[in-house]
Amino acid sequence: MAKGKKNLDLSTEEKIMEAARKVFTEKGYAAARTRDIAEESGINLALLNYYFRSKEKLFELVMLEKVNKLFGTIIPILSDEKTELEEKLDKIAESYIDLLLVNPDLPIFVLSEIRRRPEKFAQLVNAKERVTQSVFMKQLMARKLNVSPFHILINLLGITVFPFVAKPVLSKLIGNEEQYDMLMKQRKELIPMWIKMMLV
Amino acid sequence: MAKGKKNLDLSTEEKIMEAARKVFTEKGYAAARTRDIAEESGINLALLNYYFRSKEKLFELVMLEKVNKLFGTIIPILSDEKTELEEKLDKIAESYIDLLLVNPDLPIFVLSEIRRRPEKFAQLVNAKERVTQSVFMKQLMARKLNVSPFHILINLLGITVFPFVAKPVLSKLIGNEEQYDMLMKQRKELIPMWIKMMLV
DNA sequence: GTCTATATTCCGATAGAC
DNA sequence: GTCTATCGGAATATAGAC
Numbered sequence: 089m090a091k092g093k094k095n096l097d098l099s100t101e102e103k104i105m106e107a108a109r110k111v112f113t114e115k116g117y118a119a120a121r122t123r124d125i126a127e128e129s130g131i132n133l134a135l136l137n138y139y140f141r142s143k144e145k146l147f148e149l150v151m152l153e154k155v156n157k158l159f160g161t162i163i164p165i166l167s168d169e170k171t172e173l174e175e176k177l178d179k180i181a182e183s184y185i186d187l188l189l190v191n192p193d194l195p196i197f198v199l200s201e202i203r204r205r206p207e208k209f210a211q212l213v214n215a216k217e218r219v220t221q222s223v224f225m226k227q228l229m230a231r232k233l234n235v236s237p238f239h240i241l242i243n244l245l246g247i248t249v250f251p252f253v254a255k256p257v258l259s260k261l262i263g264n265e266e267q268y269d270m271l272m273k274q275r276k277e278l279i280p281m282w283i284k285m286m287l288v
Numbered sequence: 289m290a291k292g293k294k295n296l297d298l299s300t301e302e303k304i305m306e307a308a309r310k311v312f313t314e315k316g317y318a319a320a321r322t323r324d325i326a327e328e329s330g331i332n333l334a335l336l337n338y339y340f341r342s343k344e345k346l347f348e349l350v351m352l353e354k355v356n357k358l359f360g361t362i363i364p365i366l367s368d369e370k371t372e373l374e375e376k377l378d379k380i381a382e383s384y385i386d387l388l389l390v391n392p393d394l395p396i397f398v399l400s401e402i403r404r405r406p407e408k409f410a411q412l413v414n415a416k417e418r419v420t421q422s423v424f425m426k427q428l429m430a431r432k433l434n435v436s437p438f439h440i441l442i443n444l445l446g447i448t449v450f451p452f453v454a455k456p457v458l459s460k461l462i463g464n465e466e467q468y469d470m471l472m473k474q475r476k477e478l479i480p481m482w483i484k485m486m487l488v
Numbered sequence: 489g490t491c492t493a494t495a496t497t498c499c500g501a502t503a504g505a506c
Numbered sequence: 507g508t509c510t511a512t513c514g515g516a517a518t519a520t521a522g523a524c
Contacts, residue, residue, distance in 0.1 A: 100507075119318035119404060122500060132509055137501055139507095193403060199453055200400045203393065204319060206456045219461055235478060238462055238471060243447045243482065245454065250446035253399055253453055256406045261419055262438055271438060278435060282443065285485045300489075322518060332491055337519055339489095495520070502513075 101139050103129040105149070112150050113197045117204070120147075151201060155212050158198050161187050163215065166224035173227040174284060181248055181279040185272055188252045196253045231287055244283050251275070301339050303329040305349070312350045313397045317404070320347075351401060355412050358398050361387050363415065366424035373427040374484060381448055381479040385472055388452045396453045431487055444483050451475070 098106065107129030111120045122143050126133040140146040165171075165179050188194065202209045219225065219241075228237035251258055251272060259268040298306065307329030311320045322343050326333040340346040365371075365379050388394065402409045419425065419441075428437035451458055451472060459468040 115404060116316065116318065116400070118316065121498090123498095133500085134502075134510085135508065141501095143500065196396070196400060196403060196453075199457070200316070200396060203396060203456050204315065210456055210460060213457055213460075215457070216461055235474070236471065238458075239475065239478060242451050242458065242471075246446040246448075246450035247443045248446075250450040250453070251442050253396075253450070254445065256402050256410055257399070257413055257415070258438075258442065260410060260413075261416055271436065271442075274435070275439065278439060282486055286482055321516090323516095333518090334492085334520080335490065341519095343518065489524105491522100491524075493521085493523100495518105497516105497518075499516080500514095503511085504509100505511100506507105506509080 100131055100135060103131060104136055104139055104146070108146050108150050109153070112147055113154070113193055116197065116200060117147050122146075151198075151209060152212065154194060154198050155209070157187070157191070158194055159213055159215055163218050163222075166219060166222040169223055173224070173231070173287075174280070176224055176227070177244065177280040177283050180244065182276045184248050185276045185279075188249070189269060189272055192252050192255050194252075195249050199253070228287075233287065240283065240286060243286060244279070247279055247282065248275075300331055300335060303331060304336055304339055304346070308346050308350050309353070312347055313354070313393055316397065316400060317347050351398075351409060352412065354394060354398050355409070357387070357391070358394055359413055359415055363418050363422075366419060366422040369423055373424070373431070373487075374480070376424055376427070377444065377480040377483050380444065382476045384448050385476045385479075388449070389469060389472060392452050392455050394452075395449050399453070428487075433487065440483065440486060443486060444479070447479055447482065448475070 104125065107125045111125045111128055114120075115124075120143075122136050123133055125146075126136050136143075136146065140149070161183055162180055165176055165183070168176065171179070202213070225237050225241070228240055233240070255268065259265055262268050262271060304325065307325045311324045311328055314320075315324070320343075322336055323333055325346075326336050336343075336346065340349070361383055362380055365376055365383070368376065371379070402413070425437050425441070428440055433440070455468065459465055462468050462471060
């Protein structure tokens, strides 16, 4: 897709999807209006329903994509048989921060919408076995820590993802977006170090 | 307030506020309906506008309370002149987790609404000087760390607050709510320990 | 102060022409 | 496939009786 340009080259369907990703992610399902999406994509409101039937159906497509993006980044790394624990930490921090620097409101969007309708979207994650039975968790247990491996996973996700969830507040605290982004980039190397300290 | 009982003893105004806290926090501003709030408080829809003029005005009152609750818990501790750095860590972890065990969706509610309308609500926090110039930050700087003190603050908030932001996902991962709560209680002692390890 | 009924605005969805 | 115009329902807010 051409950077910064209107998506004149995309199909109508893809233009609507692109706009829907933007509007839903920025405002959340309830505050997003189909009229916003139509305007953003440069097409007519009627076409949205022609292609996607309803706001709800369009949203489900976006939500599925976003959930896969958020969890699909980490689950393959957790499940990898070949890499050592320490290397997994490096990979998770780096790939997650790279993802979130480009998509800073991905986590709060997904987590908010899951909380709003857990019965519908929590199952979409379907991560229970894939996480609890993962190689990563087994590698943690092999270390004979005196705390549950869940604590380590929570800490890793916490120090990695939280700064993006709190970006609107932290960014002002730190100064501006440039300085915020610079700190986040530093954290790609720092996070694995901090987590490794918790493994002794 | 009587636990688990209908608030028959409260004034009408306070009954509406109580219901508004619940409905807004659970659903967010956009998905909350004034009819939900009226029903929840056992009064009539017209009375909501009689007392609070509009949905927006009522929401602003709730939002102000919630922001104060979330940031008012930590700012006094950060600013305390008497306590050592290590003791501050103990206090923050304990008081925050106690708060969040009772109000688990406080952080995601506040952070979502700030993100949805940063120009309106980010200023409500108004924490820039109170945090950056705080005793806590000065104590961190006195430690001559080789990373920015912001990293430590972010880590502290990340490992403390994030598990509550991700509660709907983590709770299923861990098992059930009881087990989730038990882990969170453990973290009151673990978090200060982990952060202290980052100070060397 | 509290209610019922209603006004008004907004929004998702569709009809129908091209 | 795409548009304009509009329907029908939902949600906020108000009028007016008690």
